[in-house]
Amino acid sequence: MSENRRISIAVIKRLPRYYRYLGELLENDITRISSKELSIRMGVTASQIRQDLNNFGGFGQQGYGYNVEYLYEEIAKILGINNTYKVIIVGVGNLGQALANYIKFEQRGFILKGLFDVNPRLIGMTIRGIEVRDIDEMESFIKENEIDVAYLTLPKTRVRKVAEDLTKWGIKGLWNFSPVDIEVSPDVIVEDVHLSDSLMTLSYKINRRMLRKEAESKK
């Protein structure tokens, strides 16, 4: 493997899925797997699996396949989920509260440290023992607690300003749930979850399916 190979985003997006399937294999006490067998389970080509993995190193063994536990751990390392990240949530509405309660993210290394909102009715409330603070306190909080990542679950009108501030204050990553594209310095990683976009894709596909059926029934 070459240390400096440019890894395409398509490959990166597939890694969590490999990780998920390997986790399931582990749960079922399966200790080894070939790219062929895994490809059948996942509905992809064996070639793609081998190509993808070999971007990061040779984790398999000729004639044997892959050791499930070893590969699982290696992918964890690649994904960086052995690290921990200190997290704040900005915007403690419905979605912010839901994410705050979702403990599975902690298992991926994302440790919730603070909650922020502008709404006086929310400020002072606690979720999982963490107090909701006024957004004015955010700068000092980030610096004192060395916050790495912010989940952005606030109204879209305020997102750009907040993202700008967070960038200034040294945030490393933003998990953005607002339906806007954030433009910040390339030093800050932005990962978007555009729920509305996802729903529109669903709408498109349902619609197309219905149109197809109509067309067929006319034949």
Next chain:
Amino acid sequence: MSENRRISIAVIKRLPRYYRYLGELLENDITRISSKELSIRMGVTASQIRQDLNNFGGFGQQGYGYNVEYLYEEIAKILGINNTYKVIIVGVGNLGQALANYIKFEQRGFILKGLFDVNPRLIGMTIRGIEVRDIDEMESFIKENEIDVAYLTLPKTRVRKVAEDLTKWGIKGLWNFSPVDIEVSPDVIVEDVHLSDSLMTLSYKINRRMLRKEAESKK
């Protein structure tokens, strides 16, 4: 345009983003836009925009560009968000509740009709005037109310069974938030929101950024 051209998933996934940008243009009273100008705003090529749109029809005019409002409406039609879909949410935990409260989805045509859970403590509760029902009542409810779509926000151990049932009962689309891949008949559309996968992608990118910085500082 050819009615039966196979549209790639990449194109479809870009449509909501076009729709979003056109909406912003409308808000700013911009009535016309060229592919060139839009490409600059969106950070893509003008060629890609024209190619994408021409999968569905010629919406522009030589020498003029595109009429923003017209194109906006046409994309809405393509996405099928002028239709309405009757929705239930299965699993009224944190995320299910958050989605139930999110009225923006209604604007996209997804009308919430029912909430279902197995937890006796949740059953009977109401959100936005909609009662949480026992999951045992789901079959009759779907048939009586002609439900089109289910949001799946229940624990992953139960998702596969529920998806199977819903398929049997004639659901058209599933918006799946569980970290599992659902396999149902091709008549049912599944759109996944894998939050955990998204978070791992964020982790990967932050990690890579840090490794790069380290490497640079050693030079």
Next chain:
DNA sequence: TAGATTGTTAATCGATTAACAATC
């Protein structure tokens, strides 16, 4: 009309799949 910009064909680029020598 002249200038602008589309719709569309052709060229390029990148990602996926196939093939197979290396090797466990």
Next chain:
DNA sequence: TAGATTGTTAATCGATTAACAATC
């Protein structure tokens, strides 16, 4: 050793970009 399966190169396929004639 013989069989299995990887890692990797080569071939194919599809998506993106460039170019330009058509036309408003």
